[in-house]
Amino acid sequence: MNTPAVPAADDTPAAEDLSIEALATRTGVTVRNIRAYTTAGLLPPPRLRGRLGLYGEDHAQRLALIRELRDQGFGIEAIRRIFGRAPASVWGDLVSVARSMSGSLFASETPVVVSARSLAAKWNGQMTPALLARASKAGLMRELPDGQVQMLSPALGQVAEQLAALGLPLEQVIGMQETMARTLRTVARHWLRTLADSLLTGDAIDAERTAQLLEKARPLATGAVQAAFPVILQQELDALLHKTA
Structure with a gap:
């Protein structure tokens, strides 16, 4: 796919011998x-002319990509990793890939919004602000500015309610979900980094093929977790019973 390099923020001529102020104006x-x-380390140091630092087209292109990736939610470490693996010839394609990845490519549920009061009522008053903050920090729900709560996975909320019906206190349920979230986050990072490393090893990036691969990765990843967890759960149960025998 022959996508041109990432353009600068405007249509001015190529950046040559720009001061940092001029580069800021050009790129936004x-x-x-x-x-x-x-x-x-995301941007090479400027070329020095006496005490004046001068920037060129490479700086402008890098800044354009950095700004795009930051707008799409990519962190500094992720961007550094991209620059370390992807040649300049594929930077333009990376913009399309970033836009695909930052959307709802992996989401399988539609979040629902509930009031904090109704959420507390479901748990018979057990949902304290501290427990809500813990659930939000784990990434399972989100507190909105208007005081309502966005359930990022309604199905997971139903599981929590079923655990409560079995007599588990809400604090223990949230603790279980925190552990699960930490573990699955580690798995997800490994999967995504492996995919990203594979996609960035070539001299060109096919944005359409990349989006398709990432979309197929979701059911494969969730299927792998669903297949492995019952096996591991049984193994851990056997080990627990063996220790208490």
């Missing part, structure tokens, strides 16, 4: 952020 990235990206 603040001087402060340009310096921060340079310190973080």
